Amino acid sequence: xxxxxxxHKSFGDLEVLKGIDxxxxxxEVVSIIGxxxxxxxxxxxxxxxxxxxxxxNIIVDGIDVHxxxxxxxxxxxxxxxxxxxxxxxPHLTVLENAALAPQVVKGFSKxxxxxxxxxxxxxxxxxxxxxxxxxKMSGGQQQRLAIxxxxxxEPPYMLFDEVTSALDPELVGEVLDTLRLLRDDGMTxxxxxxxxxxxxxxxxxxxxxxxxLIEEIGTPQExxxxxxxxxxxxxxxxxx
Amino acid sequence: xxxxxxxxxxVFDAFPQLLTGAFTTVHVSxxxxxxxxxxxxxxxxxxxxxxxxxxxxxxxxIEIARNTPALFLxxxxxxxxxxxxxxxxxxxxxxxxxxxxNAGYLAETFRxxxxxxxxxxxxxxxxxxxxxxxxxxxIILPQMFRRIYHPMTNQFVWSILMSSLGILVGMNELSGExxxxxxxxxxxxxxxxxxxxxxxxxxxxxxxxADLIAKKVFKGxxx
Amino acid sequence: MNLFTPLSWNDAGFILTGILNTVYISVIAIVVGSLLGxxxxxxxxxxxxxxxxFLGAVLDVLRSVPLIIQLILFSTFIGVMGFPLPPFxxxxxxxxxxxxxxxxxVFRSGFNSVPVSMVKASRSLGMNYLQTVRYIRIPIGxxxxxxxxxxxxxxxxKDSALVSVIGYMELLRTAExxxxxxxxxxxxLIGVGLFYFMISYPLSRYGKYIERKMEI
Numbered sequence: 001x002x003x004x005x006x007x008h009k010s011f012g013d014l015e016v017l018k019g020i021d022x023x024x025x026x027x028e029v030v031s032i033i034g035x036x037x038x039x040x041x042x043x044x045x046x047x048x049x050x051x052x053x054x055x056x057n058i059i060v061d062g063i064d065v066h067x068x069x070x071x072x073x074x075x076x077x078x079x080x081x082x083x084x085x086x087x088x089x090p091h092l093t094v095l096e097n098a099a100l101a102p103q104v105v106k107g108f109s110k111x112x113x114x115x116x117x118x119x120x121x122x123x124x125x126x127x128x129x130x131x132x133x134x135x136k137m138s139g140g141q142q143q144r145l146a147i148x149x150x151x152x153x154e155p156p157y158m159l160f161d162e163v164t165s166a167l168d169p170e171l172v173g174e175v176l177d178t179l180r181l182l183r184d185d186g187m188t189x190x191x192x193x194x195x196x197x198x199x200x201x202x203x204x205x206x207x208x209x210x211x212x213l214i215e216e217i218g219t220p221q222e223x224x225x226x227x228x229x230x231x232x233x234x235x236x237x238x239x240x
Numbered sequence: 241x242x243x244x245x246x247x248x249x250x251v252f253d254a255f256p257q258l259l260t261g262a263f264t265t266v267h268v269s270x271x272x273x274x275x276x277x278x279x280x281x282x283x284x285x286x287x288x289x290x291x292x293x294x295x296x297x298x299x300x301x302i303e304i305a306r307n308t309p310a311l312f313l314x315x316x317x318x319x320x321x322x323x324x325x326x327x328x329x330x331x332x333x334x335x336x337x338x339x340x341x342n343a344g345y346l347a348e349t350f351r352x353x354x355x356x357x358x359x360x361x362x363x364x365x366x367x368x369x370x371x372x373x374x375x376x377x378x379i380i381l382p383q384m385f386r387r388i389y390h391p392m393t394n395q396f397v398w399s400i401l402m403s404s405l406g407i408l409v410g411m412n413e414l415s416g417e418x419x420x421x422x423x424x425x426x427x428x429x430x431x432x433x434x435x436x437x438x439x440x441x442x443x444x445x446x447x448x449x450a451d452l453i454a455k456k457v458f459k460g461x462x463x
Numbered sequence: 464m465n466l467f468t469p470l471s472w473n474d475a476g477f478i479l480t481g482i483l484n485t486v487y488i489s490v491i492a493i494v495v496g497s498l499l500g501x502x503x504x505x506x507x508x509x510x511x512x513x514x515x516x517f518l519g520a521v522l523d524v525l526r527s528v529p530l531i532i533q534l535i536l537f538s539t540f541i542g543v544m545g546f547p548l549p550p551f552x553x554x555x556x557x558x559x560x561x562x563x564x565x566x567x568x569v570f571r572s573g574f575n576s577v578p579v580s581m582v583k584a585s586r587s588l589g590m591n592y593l594q595t596v597r598y599i600r601i602p603i604g605x606x607x608x609x610x611x612x613x614x615x616x617x618x619x620x621k622d623s624a625l626v627s628v629i630g631y632m633e634l635l636r637t638a639e640x641x642x643x644x645x646x647x648x649x650x651x652l653i654g655v656g657l658f659y660f661m662i663s664y665p666l667s668r669y670g671k672y673i674e675r676k677m678e679i
Contacts, residue, residue, distance in 0.1 A: 048367055050363050050366060050367065073369045073370065073371045074369065075369075076366065076367060076368065076369040077368075077369040079367075080367075081367040083360065083363070083364060083367075085360055087358075087360045087361055087363075087364035089361065089364075089365075089379055089383075090383065091382045091383050091386060091458070093459075100368075100378055101368035101369060101370065104370065104374050104377075104378055105368060105369045105370055105374065146364075149368070150367070150368065153368060153369065244543045244544075303660075303664060304656075304660065306663075306667065307617075307659065307660045307663035307664045307667060308621070308656050308659045308660055308663070309621035309622070309624040309635065309659055310621070310624075311624040311625060311627075311635055312624065312635060312652065312655060312656050312659060315635065315638075315639065315648075315652055316652050316656070319639075319642055319648035319652065320648050320649050320652045320653075322648055323647075323648050323649040324649075397527075401527075401528075401529040401530075402529070404529035404530075404531045404532060405531065405625070407531060407628070408531075408627075408628065415529065415531060415532060428535070428539045429536070429539050429540060429543055432532055432535050432536045432539065433536065435532055436528045436532050436533070436536060439527065439528050439529055439532060440524060440527045440528055443527045444527065
């Protein structure tokens with residue numbers, strides 16, 4: 001379970017998170033929507049401790065992420081993250097990209113790491129690209145590689161930060177299909193996304209962020225089909 | 241030209257000495273590269289350091305190395321330090337000047353290579369649970385090495401060519417040795433033609449070896 | 464100030480001649496080398512593979528043999544031929560050719576950096592081949608490689624010190640002679656180093672500044 005309690009985050013004078021409370025249970029898919037600059041992505045970075053927080057707590061399976069005593073690298077192994085930009089490692093093959101972290105972080109043997117990596121790469125449909133270099137692949141393929149690379153650490157949670165926004169429109173579908181696949185596997189996911197239709201289809205909960213606060217949260221039917229707040233209605237009317 | 245007769249025999253007889261000279265050329269270049277690389281790493285770190293003292297030392301070293309002639313630095317080592325009673329041999333003078341310059345140029349190469357790796361590579365590796373050492377060991381340094389490899393090869397070739405300035409302080413590397421040999425035989429043209437060919441061959445061999453190593457080590461294309 | 468006493472006004476004049484000679488031969492080499500380099504660079508950007516391989520091999524020799532050896536070889540060669548030339552002329556010829564070898568690569572990549580679409584667009588405006596070269600490809604291509612051009616020019620100024628090997632009285636050679644007469648190596652050398660630095664440093668900063676400006 002991921003528990004987010006009263007989280008505040010500022011960049012200098014700019015307060016981007018103004019007290020966020022959110023709970024994500026095992027097996028749940030939570031989508032976060034909202035305008036650019038509403039703090040959606042920052043929250044994900046704070047969950048993964050890539051950004052520090054100023055106030056509040058983020059607790060993953062009982063462990064306080066921002067406690068100084070927490071072994072953050074150990075914790076990150078439980079939180080797979082995929083970014084807007086796929087950040088493939090250009091000097092490694094597809095297989096090496098996915099097998100590296102299991103090997104050097106978890107200490108698995110090369111064989112074991114490659115076995116897991118191969119399984120995950122096949123899962124996302126890159127089984128025929130194992131020995132190619134990512135720089136030669138399309139954005140969609142590289143993004144699926146990034147997903148497989150995170151999955152190869154076998155994390156119970158996955159965080160997705162606008163994983164389709166940097167893609168050409170015709171490549172969005174294949175990445176969303178991969179996310180659907182993960183939902184069907186029962187993966188716990190937090191997806192920051194602009195794909196409202198997708199959020200509606202896969203999510204258990206949808207949270208609408210506005211200026212650093214959760215303006216409205218509930219089931220997709222509640223938030224997307226019958227939004228109660230005026231700001232949510234305005235946002236949806238703009239993007240739908 | 242009609243009056244000039246080429247005499248190659250004297251050059252062929254002296255070929256072992258020329259080879260010894262060539263060996264010294266390679267020797268001083270390799271050594272000055274190795275020491276230069278170590279200092280360059282420190283200078284690059286200094287140039288990126290927040291500590292003012294380190295930054296300024298690195299900056300001054302780099303700018304002097306890049307903005308003064310190699311011959312000036314060789315003379316500084318050979319004649320200049322003499323004023324302090326430090327008398328360096330021709331080899332050490334040329335070696336120190338090459339180290340000084342290589343370190344200065346390579347420091348900027350290293351810094352540029354480091355800064356060209358996107359910060360997102362760092363966060364991507366971190367998000368997989370890697371600690372700082374692992375991020376550098378597996379992600380940052382391998383990519384950096386690919387980017388600095390060609391500039392480093394060029395710097396090595398430059399060192400080989402510039403070590404020929406040893407001729408002006410009486411060093412016995414290829415040029416100096418050639419100078420010494422021709423002065424007793426007066427076959428200047430023949431001797432220096434052979435020396436030119438030898439330099440050409442040495443630089444080509446270095447570039448060839450560098451290419452082969454690159455093909456073996458960097459299997460991956462990097463854009 | 465004691466350190467200065469062995470140096471007379473005559474010596475100052477002597478050093479000044481060295482400075483002027485360094486500037487003189489550097490400017491000639493940069494100007495002639497750039498013009499020849501522009502021509503060769505253009506030919507290389509335009510021509511087929513055979514011509515390119517041949518030209519590339521010739522230029523490669525100029526870049527793979529130490530400048531000092533080239534200077535000695537050429538001056539010996541013309542001496543043997545029976546047309547000895549003054550060191551200044553010999554030095555200018557070799558330094559210019561050496562500069563050309565590097566400049567041609569700079570300009571070639573400049574020409575290659577001009578997008579084909581831009582050339583097509585100017586042709587569609589009715590410009591002929593020479594006009595596109597004159598008004599589009601040279602200005603745009605040369606602007607792109609201006610920082611590299613500065614880099615090569617600076618290395619030519621520094622390499623001009625090597626012309627001393629054939630007896631040209633440039634700055635470092637005058638310094639060396641002064642040192643052997645006055646036994647004041649440190650003072651003289653630091654002065655000489657400062658001169659090179661004061662020319663090279665501002666120009667290299669300017670080159671970096673232009674480079675950064677072009678990136679944005």
